[in-house]
Amino acid sequence: MRELRVAMLGQGFMGKAHSNAWRQVSHFFDIPYRIRCALVCGRDEAALEPMAARWGWESTSTDWRTAIDRSDIDAVDICLPNHMHAEVAIAAAEAGKMVLCEKPLAMNAAEADAMAAAARQAPNLVWFNYRRVPAVALAHRWLKEGRLGEIYHYRATYLQQWGPDPSRAHVWRMDPAHAGSGAAGDLLSHLLDLALWLNGPIASLSSAMHTFTPGRRVDDAVMGMARFANGSIGTFEASRFAIGCRNRNAFEIHGSKGMLRFNLERLNHLEFLDATEGDEQQGLRDILTGSEFWKPGHIIGYEHTFIATLAEFLRAAADGAPFHANFEDGAAVQRLLDAVSVSAESGQWLEV
Amino acid sequence: MRELRVAMLGQGFMGKAHSNAWRQVSHFFDIPYRIRCALVCGRDEAALEPMAARWGWESTSTDWRTAIDRSDIDAVDICLPNHMHAEVAIAAAEAGKMVLCEKPLAMNAAEADAMAAAARQAPNLVWFNYRRVPAVALAHRWLKEGRLGEIYHYRATYLQQWGPDPSRAHVWRMDPAHAGSGAAGDLLSHLLDLALWLNGPIASLSSAMHTFTPGRRVDDAVMGMARFANGSIGTFEASRFAIGCRNRNAFEIHGSKGMLRFNLERLNHLEFLDATEGDEQQGLRDILTGSEFWKPGHIIGYEHTFIATLAEFLRAAADGAPFHANFEDGAAVQRLLDAVSVSAESGQWLEV
Amino acid sequence: MRELRVAMLGQGFMGKAHSNAWRQVSHFFDIPYRIRCALVCGRDEAALEPMAARWGWESTSTDWRTAIDRSDIDAVDICLPNHMHAEVAIAAAEAGKMVLCEKPLAMNAAEADAMAAAARQAPNLVWFNYRRVPAVALAHRWLKEGRLGEIYHYRATYLQQWGPDPSRAHVWRMDPAHAGSGAAGDLLSHLLDLALWLNGPIASLSSAMHTFTPGRRVDDAVMGMARFANGSIGTFEASRFAIGCRNRNAFEIHGSKGMLRFNLERLNHLEFLDATEGDEQQGLRDILTGSEFWKPGHIIGYEHTFIATLAEFLRAAADGAPFHANFEDGAAVQRLLDAVSVSAESGQWLEV
């Protein structure tokens, strides 16, 4: 079994989630690599050492280039602010390493396209981890099997509530130079990736962005309408001002044969209505989905979506098989984010 | 106690709901009139007589003008297809009668404005009965009291599923000459009335309409984005193709101090999150609302919204007090419906 | 069409619910009688007249014997405190009248048996109105069709919260001489009737009663275990001290082929899990049931259960067909209530 020496760049919340995934993936999945957590890079030197000790990263560096320069590093996992994604990912890909990158993939579509081009030869992944929620995966399978028939409506929201919190006014996610955008890049990117994966390409859209906080330079909320290539229509909303919602990444799909509903706050559940049944017995059923982790009825959490994503990526990488969501998928979302921004500016529908 | 001799025009589903309201209003409310169900008008002569017998309408006519012409009629209640609303309501108002009219008030804003002008001297009502759902009334009160603080998001849907049903392809609601529009006039009108009542004027909107059924001449679905005068934003959707939803007239409101949620399919419930409480105890609470009809825990249904609306109208009429929703309110919705239609055509935002 | 002249005895909350049923039954159902609300009897003279006027009762009396003595009265509807049920019902039956009686049927099984014997020749009904909740009726049909397979568990609660309210400490329901018992007769009677109807006879039971309020002479709560003749087992609880529950008359049934769940606070809903489906798609579905009153998605309330019960009773009476729940059904519940009381005293299981 080959060894895979991993470097992780970033030491914040996502660094914790990724560290956990690297630590846990071999426990729950048969993967074709022996993982070595070789290097973690971060700029907060005081915090880096304890973080490395806690998660078992073998070495540390305050310069991300160490990960590129070290020829013994096989894979680079990027959990840095958005504005660094392109430079780092391209450098890693050009150095012949596997590249894994947090979402949104880039600051804009041009960057994302460049990243996808650079990574063409290397296994690459964008962390749209919610595709691997078992409930979402089940929805995806049923949709591909035609279980919902012709799709009429795809409605999605990604709602959080921390926008008004003054203590978070100065995090990098509020800085357009580092984040590119606000709710759009942070939340809408996840929403759009699921929309594309579950319901296929968007043909045209119209959108609006809004900043509630005086002086804030990124969008607090974004909303829009879309027409999908499959003939369905829908609205979407992402917000950091949706008081009452901690992490509601949710969709509802209505098709000629039924309805599906999901909400990340209840990620073990998929709601399904089968409209092919007799009318008197139709009802939205609440399916407690199973997972590859534990027995039925023993639920999983946020972190498992990273572990399951990583397992599938590593298997595909070993086999040279295609993996999704990859940088192309990340670029597709980025093109939509750009379109959302243009449409919000112009007030017009945009073919995409 | 004065006698109030009522004529009802229409004998369909709404005729049944209205008949019930006239019959029940005195049972549950102290009202300042002795109601007499004097006349019911309808064109299906064979069905009219049994309908009158069942509900105790004292006389019948196949010509709606009878209601206008009979000087002993005090109030005219219009449950006719939309294209007749204006002519009948104006005639009734000019004849000095109280006028009650089903929604949408008219085929367009011009008609609605004419109706409002004609009815200025007479007590008038448009049947936006969902304002009197106890849960909606409670939400309204709390919003007016500032309980939700500054409003950020108002999101609403009105979703039904009968659009694909071929047996209903030829009802008057599918005929633009009789209905004016499809989901817009039928469902969005209710949604917009609640939006205006709960969240105040809409400053601008952008919308899209869609017909899924080949050859159908009215919209099966309508969606849009809105900016409200109070600074909040939101999306709206009305559809007859939302498979899985029988009658989901629903809204969600997020404000700086909390969240409210309602769904007509659960009309006895109002969901509320109080964001002024400590973080660890915040949760969306499901309030089983009470009513003026029965004791707490003894729920009410669809029809009670008509009865409660009627009670409040009759009290206001007797007192010469203002009543809402009146024809002005109906005209405000109609102006929005016109704007929705224009925006859907142009693909542009519209100041309204 | 025959005329049916009705006398109603009682003018309280149940009198209101019954008045409404008599008024509404012909509006929503084709019934073989022309109803005349001929007489209402009650002892609060000051309130009786306005009550009669409101609901259209043609005459009043402060003596319930008027209803028996008047030979023009065809049906007697008893909404009196429990201790009067037997005397009044037997007198009415012996006078050859139809008899309808509120639940619990009597103070004890001996009384109930005597009532059932006396009413053998006359159409008779006990107001176990919750059998006619559409969701309960649907559950009943599915159970009879074997849709749940072999039944393993039947679990039921009837939970209210008004027990600690000092303002209600002196109502007749708190007086053993008038009510017979507390939560047992008031709430458990409903629960047991549904249990018998849905799951068949109880073979044995063990129970306990409890009074939380010092000095109170009726039970505030009752709980128990049961073994049913069909081999299933279950627990039951009725309480007026279940803070948080306004009117939770609820059951859950688990069988080899699935699960059913109901809660009166959501009476338009039946929850169903079909265990014959593939494992990954099993989930408790929330069925928004329809009714004979309105279209699908237009919900009904508490009062409709009375109207639907009455309609079915009147049709059966006209046809000489059997009707349930009748006095025999009421006596079956009464025998269980007696057994509950004996078992609570002895702490032993009882064969019933």
Add this chain to the structure above:
Amino acid sequence: MRELRVAMLGQGFMGKAHSNAWRQVSHFFDIPYRIRCALVCGRDEAALEPMAARWGWESTSTDWRTAIDRSDIDAVDICLPNHMHAEVAIAAAEAGKMVLCEKPLAMNAAEADAMAAAARQAPNLVWFNYRRVPAVALAHRWLKEGRLGEIYHYRATYLQQWGPDPSRAHVWRMDPAHAGSGAAGDLLSHLLDLALWLNGPIASLSSAMHTFTPGRRVDDAVMGMARFANGSIGTFEASRFAIGCRNRNAFEIHGSKGMLRFNLERLNHLEFLDATEGDEQQGLRDILTGSEFWKPGHIIGYEHTFIATLAEFLRAAADGAPFHANFEDGAAVQRLLDAVSVSAESGQWLEV
């Protein structure tokens, strides 16, 4: 920081859950030990080696006595069938090791008491891990703070559905010699531990056990009534035949000031009704609880309850502080399980 060399006995489903806890505890918590997964013992030699490799257990043995005999082992974690708990735990305690033991602690109270006596000097834990569900911990804190006032009702169920599955008819859990009992020891033990922890001692109980499957020698279901020392009453049920329920370990508590509800299938949620609020705003609120693992809104799963339990145990062990649930707590549950069994046999209430 001291090293803690752990031996785990057992390699089944619980062995996986415990391995994960030992691996993860240092990642999410500051603990005063450096954990070494030193030894895993199991009898399935073929499976043991890969299991050890997967989870990083340094050595293996097919004889549990290795764990006792090796003087370098500091802690013994027992995931063996119930009938081995006493012998192994006592041996480990007598060898001066920390002892952690799966539930139910023993086959009966006598065994449990002996275990508790033997372990008096050593840090000891029984794996009632559900006490550390954040929602349960929050309920516990609020109850201790008096937030629910005087408690009236405590109602609990632990419902699973795998009982009828023939493929599981021969697992050790179905063998009385290895398991002691069926649903009682397996499920009711968890239920009773939470009942004692949340609501205090049970004063008396009456119960019944039932086996649906012909020839099965353990109980498929157990039910009962209880009177608590605090004056509250309630029913309890545990079953493997509750079709439709995957893992419903649930409780409902009604007190003078409110209501709490929990269900393990939704373990991130605590439902709470505050009855001290105004009547019109009372409703059962659904609180999405946070955790020490991730940010609010990022939910946890089944495994986290083990990790959090272990963290707290290790901290207490290092400090010589008391820890719960310990063997005394396990013995308290065992005494109740014995009483349940006696009462089920006799059909009588039992003081406990």
